[in-house]
Amino acid sequence: MADKIDVMILCGGSATDLPVQTPKMASLFNVVDSFDTHARIPEHFANVDAVASQSQKTAVISVGWDPGMFSLNRLYAGAILPDGKDYTFWGKGVSQGHSDAIRRVDGVADARQYTVPVQEALDAVRSGSNPDLTTRQKHTRECFVVAKEGADLKKIEEEIVNMPNYFADYDTTVTFITQEELDKNHKGIPHGGFVIRSGKTGFNKENNHIIEYSLKLDSNPEFTSSVLVAYARAAVRMNKMGMTGCKTVLDVPPAYLSALDDYTLRKTLL
Amino acid sequence: MADKIDVMILCGGSATDLPVQTPKMASLFNVVDSFDTHARIPEHFANVDAVASQSQKTAVISVGWDPGMFSLNRLYAGAILPDGKDYTFWGKGVSQGHSDAIRRVDGVADARQYTVPVQEALDAVRSGSNPDLTTRQKHTRECFVVAKEGADLKKIEEEIVNMPNYFADYDTTVTFITQEELDKNHKGIPHGGFVIRSGKTGFNKENNHIIEYSLKLDSNPEFTSSVLVAYARAAVRMNKMGMTGCKTVLDVPPAYLSALDDYTLRKTLL
Numbered sequence: 106m107a108d109k110i111d112v113m114i115l116c117g118g119s120a121t122d123l124p125v126q127t128p129k130m131a132s133l134f135n136v137v138d139s140f141d142t143h144a145r146i147p148e149h150f151a152n153v154d155a156v157a158s159q160s161q162k163t164a165v166i167s168v169g170w171d172p173g174m175f176s177l178n179r180l181y182a183g184a185i186l187p188d189g190k191d192y193t194f195w196g197k198g199v200s201q202g203h204s205d206a207i208r209r210v211d212g213v214a215d216a217r218q219y220t221v222p223v224q225e226a227l228d229a230v231r232s233g234s235n236p237d238l239t240t241r242q243k244h245t246r247e248c249f250v251v252a253k254e255g256a257d258l259k260k261i262e263e264e265i266v267n268m269p270n271y272f273a274d275y276d277t278t279v280t281f282i283t284q285e286e287l288d289k290n291h292k293g294i295p296h297g298g299f300v301i302r303s304g305k306t307g308f309n310k311e312n313n314h315i316i317e318y319s320l321k322l323d324s325n326p327e328f329t330s331s332v333l334v335a336y337a338r339a340a341v342r343m344n345k346m347g348m349t350g351c352k353t354v355l356d357v358p359p360a361y362l363s364a365l366d367d368y369t370l371r372k373t374l375l
Numbered sequence: 376m377a378d379k380i381d382v383m384i385l386c387g388g389s390a391t392d393l394p395v396q397t398p399k400m401a402s403l404f405n406v407v408d409s410f411d412t413h414a415r416i417p418e419h420f421a422n423v424d425a426v427a428s429q430s431q432k433t434a435v436i437s438v439g440w441d442p443g444m445f446s447l448n449r450l451y452a453g454a455i456l457p458d459g460k461d462y463t464f465w466g467k468g469v470s471q472g473h474s475d476a477i478r479r480v481d482g483v484a485d486a487r488q489y490t491v492p493v494q495e496a497l498d499a500v501r502s503g504s505n506p507d508l509t510t511r512q513k514h515t516r517e518c519f520v521v522a523k524e525g526a527d528l529k530k531i532e533e534e535i536v537n538m539p540n541y542f543a544d545y546d547t548t549v550t551f552i553t554q555e556e557l558d559k560n561h562k563g564i565p566h567g568g569f570v571i572r573s574g575k576t577g578f579n580k581e582n583n584h585i586i587e588y589s590l591k592l593d594s595n596p597e598f599t600s601s602v603l604v605a606y607a608r609a610a611v612r613m614n615k616m617g618m619t620g621c622k623t624v625l626d627v628p629p630a631y632l633s634a635l636d637d638y639t640l641r642k643t644l645l
Contacts, residue, residue: 143645146645147641147642150641167645172645174455174586177451179644180629180632181447181629181632183633184633185605185632186601187634306594306597306598306601307594311593312592312593312594312597314592314593314597314598315589315590315591315592316444316589317587317588317590317591318587318588319585319586319587319589320586320587321501321585321587322582322584322585323581323582323583324577324582327577327582327584328584331455331456331576335454353645354629355628355629355641355645356630356637357628357629358626358627358628359450359451359624359626360450360625360626362454362455363450363453363454364454367626368417370450370625371417371623372416374450374453374625375442375623375624375625
């Protein structure tokens with residue numbers, strides 16, 4: 106099938122699936138993946154690049170919104186306003202990792218965790234004051250928990266709010282609800298967030314500029330897959346242009362994402 | 376000097392300067408220009424491309440924020456959410472063209488005009504309701520006018536608010552102030568705006584997504600020049616890679632804008 110498939114979209118997990126699957130598939134096909142473990146991107150890039158350079162395929166890794174669209178916006182904003190500061194906020198949205206962590210607490214039947222950006226922190230950043238913000242000042246964590254019958258609610262709450270890495274560094278609220286309430290009111294997987302750069306220009310740095318990119322998504326997986334599809338189109342075009350090897354969203358010429366031809370883009374969008 | 380200059384940044388007017396200067400300079404140098412007459416971009420592109428393709432130089436035209444960063448955001452958002460609708464709002468900011476138009480009214484000594492997006496329209500777009508908005512519903516125009524001594528204020532106001540193309544299609548307010556007030560409170564050239572795409576996904580289009588990009592600029596010319604400088608860096612790199620001819624922001628690989636190398640970008644920004 107290697108000559109019949111333009112591009113493969115790989116949506117496996119970043120922990121153990123994609124580190125194996127993406128290099129393997131890139132030996133035969135153009136690929137796009139959603140690898141999202143930020144700290145391991147250089148290593149994943151090197152592994153995929155070795156294969157794709159050899160096979161003359163195009164492999165675009167770490168596509169989605171963060172890494173992905175948020176990364177792009179950090180890049181553009183930083184290149185335009187070098188004398189400035191970046192802020193990334195996530196939410197309001199469901200963190201599946203944090204929801205899972207709560208479900209592993211003794212006495213918990215089900216749970217849903219929302220990451221919520223702190224409005225005062227957003228306002229301070231938008232004011233151009235370039236604040237230094239701690240983890241606790243940027244986001245709060247809201248947990249909706251269904252306890253098993255007879256469970257010790259006080260103990261569950263304490264275990265959650267003091268959980269290292271996940272909750273201890275945040276102001277965390279725990280609200281106990283019924284399974285029916287959870288199914289009814291917390292079924293969706295919304296997410297989103299903000300990338301804001303605040304920077305100065307002028308002989309005396311007297312002018313401030315705010316560049317803000319934000320997403321408000323009803324469905325995190327459906328939006329992420331929409332980004333992957335757009336980059337799949339780009340991967341095929343880049344391959345036809347001889348741009349082979351491993352790439353990221355930072356390397357892809359924007360026009361390659363669009364179904365419209367270059368002339369129409371210039372005429373209607375520019 | 377053709378071998379000593381990496382790139383020329385052309386900041387002339389779009390009406391008569393750049394249509395002549397950009398092709399002329401592109402015969403000898405890599406260039407970046409700020410051509411911003413949207414309707415004439417295809418024609419300008421063709422003229423510049425003919426020269427730059429011949430000279431093997433790279434010419435990036437229509438760089439700034441609209442056209443420019445706003446165009447890029449319309450492209451990215453539309454490619455990701457094909458089933459959706461774009462909205463561009465400008466302001467709050469000073470429109471130099473509209474301020475000039477007021478200054479030409481009989482009896483006017485000086486003037487400053489602000490374009491202001493209508494909050495209710497922004498809110499409606501952000502709600503995901505995909506409203507159809509008229510010109511009048513999207514923006515208002517606020518005029519601060521210094522009248523000459525003895526001028527007929529009522530007549531000035533009527534002439535402004537009924538001026539075709541500039542004001543007749545908008546809700547326009549005229550406030551008469553003194554030259555001192557204008558110099559003190561309306562000296563800056565702030566601008567900005569919003570590009571918002573609202574789009575649907577899901578088997579039954581049941582999920583809505585909002586992508587929003589916004590700028591809040593203390594100085595329109597200083598921000599625009601900051602964008603030009605970043606694209607000047609990219610133009611030189613593209614030329615070294617053999618990407619010659621006329622280009623727009625839609626063609627430039629994002630990483631080319633940054634002073635950081637690709638490895639560092641992947642490690643720190645992605």
